[in-house]
Amino acid sequence: MKNFVKLFYDLEQTNQQQEKINLICNYLHQVDDEEKIWMLALFTGRRPRRMATTLLQKKWALERCELPEWLFDECYAAVGDMAETISLLLPATEKSEEHSLSFWIKYILALEEKDEDERKLAVLNAWDKLSNQERFIFNKIVSATLKIDTPQNLLVKALAHYTGLNSAGIMHKLMSKWTPDGITFVNLLQVNSNTVQEVSAPYPFLLAQNLDSGFEQMQEPADWLIEWKWDGLRVQIIKREGKLFIWNRAEELLNDKFPEFLFLEEALPDGTVIDGEILAYKNGKILPYHLLQSRISKKHVNAKALAEVPAVFFAFDILELDAKDIRELTLSERRKMLAELLDKLSLKNIQLSGSIEVSSWEELANLRNASRSYAAEGFMLKRKDSIYESGRQHGNWLKWKIDPLCIDAVLIYAQTGSGSRSNLFTEYTFGLWEEGKLISITKASGGISDREQLAIDKWVRQNTIEKFGPVRTVKPGLVFELGFEGIQESTRHKSGMALRFPVILKWRLDKKIEEADTLASLRKILESFKP
């Protein structure tokens, strides 16, 4: 398991994408095809069933280490991960044995047939043979808690580089239904891009990049398809072999959530895949995204929700037509086919996402300022001659979002994070001034560097006024610039307002707390949102 463990730890230690791809490629060269399949299974979330809970593993480890439980718990609090705590506390390995990842996964799968006592013996036996780092991975697989943070598109790029196959095909294959037992590495990746692979599988979504450079390299607006960027739910609607599938980007099937689109099972021709955005839409107006979100989060969509938050589908691309994968056609060609199809069928609740014609980029920049009044969050810019690639690609699809709204707020409460952040104060609540008092307005985390995080953590510990469980009230002293994408009235919040997608933009070391914003200034922003 040496190779896999090394890959896992090396990937964790680099943030550079190319380096990650190199590491995966090197690994693929080192191991046999059987191990490759298991590696792909683990990297794509196809992990073996849980054979022992982390608590059971803890019990076994306690017996082996002969440590009091309180001491074990103190260690866990410092480490933040049970599998790792166990791997660090077990006695040093005396006789390590090298076996492949496949060997150990089969060893773990064989636990299925065993009762608890036999499982314990098998796990203790494995611990005796594994190094610390191998124990960690082993424990993670046994408890079905192994998480790999490497993005799928890097894995796909590495596989494409290693096999020489096309990356869209590999992504499609990896996303389709497969299990690691009963497939070979060669069979898994065999791709024929003109045939439809799996009846239900969506294509990998093409993701847009942020437009962060200027327009110098973009030539004329006429080369680009410009659309409003709607704040909705990105989905692919698929009709194949008489069946309809609505997939979101998290690969969740949403058929149940949208009864208003189920008629498409009849209405769409077989072999059709349309890419677009679901929006809440009523009386000719686009409703805020959070209404759609709360509708989705309900287990059953009732008649009331359907009436209050009706959904429409803004189609913007077509990926498969007449059971042919047409992603290699240009956007202009695909768009024409999509328009003709929608025109011919004239479907209720489905419309072609409108495009914007401008003669210059300046004109577009002016229009951008009006985005909010159209309930849009900026523009999507897509090269008309581009093909539909998978993953986040450079340069062909760009999003030009409006600047986030922002305020300067004061840190008032801090709370420790979870998992590996359990010993660090990383979750913050912020307040704004009203009548000489700080009123809490929102929680936010992230958006600051690790270094700053450590400094803030230290500051929180030194400036705690009160403790409520995991929450610390701190002396007002630090100012942060917070960004958010929307704001609405709220009866649940003390301030009477709720921010949407609040993020920390910057730690304002240059500002004193007196210089932070007031609740009144936030109310002004709220007013500007009202129609």
Place this chain on the structure above:
Amino acid sequence: MNSILINLYFFVMVKELNLYENDLLCNSFTYFASLMSMSFIPRTHLLQLSPKGLYCPIGDFYIDPSRAVDRAVITHAHGDHVKAGMKHYLTHQDSSPIIKLRIGTTANIQGLAYGETLNINGVNLSFHPAGHIIGSSQVRLEYKGEIWVVSGDYKIEDDGVCTAFESVKCHTFITESTFGLPIYKWAPQAEVFNEVNAWWQQNRERGLTSIILSYALGKAQRILHHLDPGIGEIFVHGSIKETNDAFRNAGIMVKDFPVVLSGKSKDHYRGAIIVAPPNWANANWLKKFQPYATASASGWMATRGSKQKMPADKGFTLSDHADWEGLNKAVKDSKAERVLVTHGYTKVFSKWLNELGLEAYELHHFGSNIFDSNTQIAEHSNLGGEAE
């Protein structure tokens, strides 16, 4: 005597249980306990914790005081142990050049050799090797046959640079506990330095400059000593050069390497290794060496969580503090009847020693009620950085 000890122990336990939120109750206990210690406890309290640090009332001096005092005894020259403003510093002779470097040449410093004894108001004081960094010492105090040892920071493994730790028998042992959890188990340093040298070699083959981040005092000299000069050229950041020079000028031989100069082209350092202090990790300074790879070396690198928080590409688990086994060994070898635990996992380690049947307390719960627990947590949380 037993019953009195139990009473004292009870006092400590009550404080731990936070039953003393009621001031009256707390004060009465404190009064009761101090009465006990004055009139009945046969042992002499050679040291007590005061707001300015660990104080010896009989000898009228402080050990590693945090605020200005007349007479300061310094265990070692790391910044959190030696502060400016003392009228008089007493330390191991090899710590003097660094204290001079950091505090100023006008500082009034008296240096002793290991084992040399100085009588201060009847207290016999001597320094004994702590193995933490060059000059680092345990302080042994003896008064009328009662012996106390303050460990300062220490490690058990001989690092090949400073004088190796020597166990000193005593009645009361005050030990640090920076890595006082059983998850901290150090590999032999030879293994770690094989990794470090292999990392450098690999970077060199890929055309990268290696930059290893380490404190200027202690870790830097240890790393420099064990880098394999057969791999390539070795450079140091100016602040490390300064420390090395201070040692060499005082006749303490540490390996010397050239300082990195600004203005040289990047290619000049391609494939070489540079040892630099951690506060340079994110600075523009690093950009000059692109393409490069960074590493940090610290005991905290033992866990994935801390490793990921480090702003470096690679983490080596290498510490100048004792690991769990080292702490236990030092306590055992001291043959102390009583152990006071400070600096780090004080609660965990003292509780562990209690369960082994030893009389052990957290130092800040022992004979003092001025302690602010919040500050202690902040200074010794595993994110506060090691040593300095």
